[in-house]
Amino acid sequence: MKQLNDYAEGERVITFCLVKQRELATASNQKEYFNLELADQSGTLPAKVWDVTEELKEIIQVKAIVKIDATVQMYRGKKQLVIQRIRLASASDEVGHESLVQASPVPQDELWASLQGYVGKLKSQTLRQVIEHLLGEPDLQDRLRSFPAGVKMHHNYYSGLMEHIVSLLTLADRILPLYPQVDRDSLYATCILHDIGKLYELSDAIAPEYSTPGQLIGHLVMGVELVSDACRALGISPQDSEILHLKHCILSHHGDVDLGYGSAVSGKTPTAVLFHYLDQIDSKMNALGQTLTQMEEEWDYAPVLRRRVWRGY
Amino acid sequence: MKQLNDYAEGERVITFCLVKQRELATASNQKEYFNLELADQSGTLPAKVWDVTEELKEIIQVKAIVKIDATVQMYRGKKQLVIQRIRLASASDEVGHESLVQASPVPQDELWASLQGYVGKLKSQTLRQVIEHLLGEPDLQDRLRSFPAGVKMHHNYYSGLMEHIVSLLTLADRILPLYPQVDRDSLYATCILHDIGKLYELSDAIAPEYSTPGQLIGHLVMGVELVSDACRALGISPQDSEILHLKHCILSHHGDVDLGYGSAVSGKTPTAVLFHYLDQIDSKMNALGQTLTQMEEEWDYAPVLRRRVWRGY
């Protein structure tokens, strides 16, 4: 099916999409209009609704699913939709949120199966129990299956966090034979749990915002608290060396404290030091991959590096 | 009673003291000797034992209480003890560690009573319960009554942490009427619990070293975990706003994250922002107070500021 970003300048678009942002503005002729950001699986497009009724003001809200009849125009070099008609989707339209958001290219169930495979490989009873306990908790599992790894930057789409985790596990798996000074099980466990706090730092999978606990505590410490909760439920001592090490890896995964990127401690084991670099690699490669895919010129700006990057030969 | 630092150059010293550091060295004539650091309530002095027997090598260990017969000499402008005789204290000598370490100028019981007074003032049931639960735990209470606030720098002596807490509470108490945007109970609770993790980050009160959990997790997150433990025991929801705020204040008390001093989150409420400055004030004033007390010249080096300070007029 044709998606939002597939339409060219001048084409008419009749489709369902999701309202990601909504602003009510006033034109120089004193009339109100909407600046919207609409989304489907192909990404987002800005949109304008010039005739705004009181009814529209009420029903067009963030996360609403709408059906539009619009035309694609160019504005400052970028496509935007000028909407002639817009209405809320009804139950009979049978359009769900999942069908309108960008999602991981790997199917959700495949990611989940890969993740389970790695959990099964853990030799450490302690670490496997903790992970199985956490991943078995229904609300956490639901979130883990659907959440992005972040609001912007990298793996910022449906099931993005799970894709990031599986990608890290694959990466770890391939690197481990080279560095026997790294603890295999700790590295696996850190790949799986390092961002687990994000499941509560963010509000939801569709239009994620930072939650109050997320802003007050941060996902590193939230992740450590989830690990502690699991240990308690399982009767594992909080002084257990493997657990201490796992927490250390989670708390240090943003790099050295004095860099100011939010680690609570600096990495003090080969495993912790290695994981920080793996996380950097996987997030930067994902973000650069997205930028390169969308580049139309040989050089373009990559937000993740805050500089222009080269598509190459 | 005359203390180690009361003796002048040339005087003979016969007293009990504590071995804080011990190094076995070899002189240019190939004979072994001891470089010791000895301590009593007046502070520490370097000491030399020129005749080292095999027996001495065994019994003179860090934290040992010894009786010495020595002479004070000057070496590179500083006093040192040259020891003629040294033996281990026996049970019959009735000399305890507490009598040989530098301690807070305020008596331990008085500090404890002041602290209890402030706990009693808390109007928030939640916060008072958490604090009473933690302070009522015997091991934690023992540690809290005796631990220093740190290995070096500030309140670095017996009961130093409790003195720091009471000093912060007094400070908070006096400032609160000026800033109604600050939450009184949260500020009290942060004063009491901000460094509570240090009780397990450090090994003991007499010759504190960093513990393995301390180095892997750090006292900020350890403190938050103690709060969570208390909540669980008390049936308080971890989503409780006051608890979230308390944790936020603990996790942000080292200042903005991008300064790289180890906060896990940057302060996002007036209470958190204020507490960071109060903690800076109380620790710097204590450290400068110690430096100024020991200054013999108009200007001298203050380790806490890494610069020379002025004693003033």
Next chain:
Amino acid sequence: MKQLNDYAEGERVITFCLVKQRELATASNQKEYFNLELADQSGTLPAKVWDVTEELKEIIQVKAIVKIDATVQMYRGKKQLVIQRIRLASASDEVGHESLVQASPVPQDELWASLQGYVGKLKSQTLRQVIEHLLGEPDLQDRLRSFPAGVKMHHNYYSGLMEHIVSLLTLADRILPLYPQVDRDSLYATCILHDIGKLYELSDAIAPEYSTPGQLIGHLVMGVELVSDACRALGISPQDSEILHLKHCILSHHGDVDLGYGSAVSGKTPTAVLFHYLDQIDSKMNALGQTLTQMEEEWDYAPVLRRRVWRGY
């Protein structure tokens, strides 16, 4: 009386106000219009005048007092005034600048009396003479009674600097008993004089801009020069220890030199070190207080911290 910010969307506003900013723009239909920023005691609002005559271009200037007949509209989620009629206030309107600017919540005379009270408490003849000499100088006194503490950020309103000074004195007064290593009179004097250079760094109290001397010399050194002038007039030696210390506290109150915030020397006494933190506390608490008061959501952006802050529970 109803103030600018009291009016709701759609209401008609007939009132006097002050022109704080003025820009002549051209609409897409090639007609000129005014973008104004209008103020009264309730704060400021953006305003548009669509019909601009040659006469209006001449009379509508920054600092002009005008009478408007306008309607409140919403533009990008914020209120703005669309002005139908506007004229200059005449003498017979009897509207002064003071009645149209935001001012300290504490009355000017009360602040002045508090300040005088603290001056009276100074035991040091030297410091009291210097302060009385400076505050007795009519032009300086006029400025001190009316100036804000800054253009943006904190205490940025009529009599704001005096409010900041009195707030700092109260704060100092309450903290001093805890830290005997701090010199009471020096701390009082620094509270009073630390920003005294701002009275000439800024142009005036109503619409303050940076003066040429202010930008070339800065308020720290300007303050020190005012102290030196006073000493000369009073026959006090510039080598006087109390004067040197006072200048040191003024020159170091932006924190350590290597932080790059503009201190000319780093603090080298407990008094100087403490004052920097008191100044940080009072300015941050004032700015956060203003942000919190205006917040409509649980979380909002606080310019002083350059991050979102939490209103709390």
Next chain:
Amino acid sequence: MKQLNDYAEGERVITFCLVKQRELATASNQKEYFNLELADQSGTLPAKVWDVTEELKEIIQVKAIVKIDATVQMYRGKKQLVIQRIRLASASDEVGHESLVQASPVPQDELWASLQGYVGKLKSQTLRQVIEHLLGEPDLQDRLRSFPAGVKMHHNYYSGLMEHIVSLLTLADRILPLYPQVDRDSLYATCILHDIGKLYELSDAIAPEYSTPGQLIGHLVMGVELVSDACRALGISPQDSEILHLKHCILSHHGDVDLGYGSAVSGKTPTAVLFHYLDQIDSKMNALGQTLTQMEEEWDYAPVLRRRVWRGY
């Protein structure tokens, strides 16, 4: 054979070793003595020669191979050799430098074969030609087979650079399937050539010092010049995209320019960005591996991180 570091306190040592450092000092009795640093494959030990003749002063020089008769003593907690007799090794002793320096645990020829294997895998004619040309040059090949990757920190031993290269290639090989946005041949070529400039930045493989060109130009630019030389010899255009990209990866491998670690440009392709992290991983893991192997306590200082690290459970 028993090595220098295998001897315990008090044991007599008769062995060949290499003079790494030499200082002629004067004791407090005015007699001269030697402070030496002696080395064999087990590492280095400090040594003292108390009876220094004129002849010894002449023959004991840095890089000399000597035979010693000595005793192991403890000095400030560390082992040192007190030498009774010392003489220069003669040709008949048949002791070469290679047998007395610490070397890569992987045999030199095995490393060389692995490296050749990866060169053979290159599909890009351009890149393979350049690498084969450089590695075929006899002086460069000699150096590459023997040089350390650095004077201190990581892979700082005989054939260390080649071990680092092969380790990076293996790492790259394993990671590449995960990130199709990375150019396989460019990554291989960068692994092989990124530090090629070090072969002339340093003086030799046994006791490496920085050369004059090394200090004036640095190994990044020296490496790029070697690539340019090869291109010229092979008739490859310096504007060739693959060559530009290879140079870019070499010049950016110390990370972003604004970090100040000496990159001449910041990485602008996925390959360049990835390689920087791979280089960090391999060098840090090697350095930490060395530290962990030598640790005798649970915690010890790791120079590469400038902090204490944990040996783990």
Next chain:
Amino acid sequence: MKQLNDYAEGERVITFCLVKQRELATASNQKEYFNLELADQSGTLPAKVWDVTEELKEIIQVKAIVKIDATVQMYRGKKQLVIQRIRLASASDEVGHESLVQASPVPQDELWASLQGYVGKLKSQTLRQVIEHLLGEPDLQDRLRSFPAGVKMHHNYYSGLMEHIVSLLTLADRILPLYPQVDRDSLYATCILHDIGKLYELSDAIAPEYSTPGQLIGHLVMGVELVSDACRALGISPQDSEILHLKHCILSHHGDVDLGYGSAVSGKTPTAVLFHYLDQIDSKMNALGQTLTQMEEEWDYAPVLRRRVWRGY
């Protein structure tokens, strides 16, 4: 002849100019219009074309020379052109790019002669040969005679780089007698060649953009490669001390590496250290000179310093 920036508000402008930037925008009435940036020797002006035909969309491109019939209007306090008629210049108009770009105030040929004069003063055969070889290369000479020293900031106009070089040579000439520790010929050579890489880092002299090699390699290393090429052509050893020193000065001219401004090595000779400051002086003085010339108020913003500057008395 009257230039673009000579016209006042309201005046009619009929002239030739160059299109520097071009954007096709859509007005709130849905009609397309052009935002152009037009230039002649007096600088640039923004311009609007309200009636955009399909033909205009095709012919109005960046670097096009056009003839306009327009009126000067004020928009947000700045002049802009509202264009009634616009057409492409034809061959018969005899208007070249050179006549429409801002150029160095010193005539190109005069700059070239000065530069040649300094080359003639070089006593070092090696350095003179290298420079003469490079400057004798036709493409490089063409570029050198016309290129700006940069896209923004300083000497950012036709022949700007040559003006910068001659200015630096004059500066060096005057300073050299004071510092005999500086090598005269190396300093001259560095003045001439330090930015020579910019001739290929940028695309062209009229509307310069960064080239792909420029962004991947950077002008410092590109300059060093040009020097190496010249040495090879001339049979000069790359190990020649004067050449090493010249390359060192080029590679270090952005200041110390740890400042993060892109030097590949930090300056390690008096000549290299001095040149960095000379380059700073000449570029800052040129940029400030341009700002001061255009200032209409006593204080205005200077982009090169990112702060407001004072025109003075």
Next chain:
Amino acid sequence: MKQLNDYAEGERVITFCLVKQRELATASNQKEYFNLELADQSGTLPAKVWDVTEELKEIIQVKAIVKIDATVQMYRGKKQLVIQRIRLASASDEVGHESLVQASPVPQDELWASLQGYVGKLKSQTLRQVIEHLLGEPDLQDRLRSFPAGVKMHHNYYSGLMEHIVSLLTLADRILPLYPQVDRDSLYATCILHDIGKLYELSDAIAPEYSTPGQLIGHLVMGVELVSDACRALGISPQDSEILHLKHCILSHHGDVDLGYGSAVSGKTPTAVLFHYLDQIDSKMNALGQTLTQMEEEWDYAPVLRRRVWRGY
């Protein structure tokens, strides 16, 4: 006459010299000895006195002039004096401090005459009056003729500050014709007065230490206060533009405020910006010149750059 640093290892030295530092130490045989630092015009040498009497302890003090009978020995690769006999110089020895300290290579009177010559060139009545007033003040003149420019680093010898000033004036004189945007008289005046505060920041010319006012106020603000004093004495308004500008140049000469090197304001005129670089050039060239003169190897450590520098070819 032969100077301290002219003697070779093993030679006997009988000469007068100055005690720069003095430490009473205790040898491992428990006997006291002196570690001295002795100086004459050739620089300093460490010295040891093994037989220390009570009388010697009293008379050998810092700044004492002594006559020694000693032998040159090598200690850790550096020359030291072992003193057999030492006595205080008497009046009849006719040895003054000036004859024993390192001094500027340019005679004091010649520097003074050059300085006067530049003062005479000032066209600005205001600036010339201020400078003549200050330089005419006897105590300041005495200090200016003899003080070093600093304790370490650059021009750190008798009359060093005056040499630095004259060198800067010569430099300014040669550069001014190139940059008409710089104000000649302001630049001259800044060269002369920028470090004038150092005359009171330091204690004296022979063995300079930081004074209390120097450490509390700093030489930038002290210099500005001297200018203000002169203006007052001369009836020049402190609002005079030339005076404001001069103060601005003094207060900003350590570079941009956010670099944290102690400027009170950032430079905001071409003159201020230029002077900072001239000061950097002259101080770095002087320090590097001293390092290069003493270098015995091709590469050696230069304290001013905190890196090794190259002597060159």
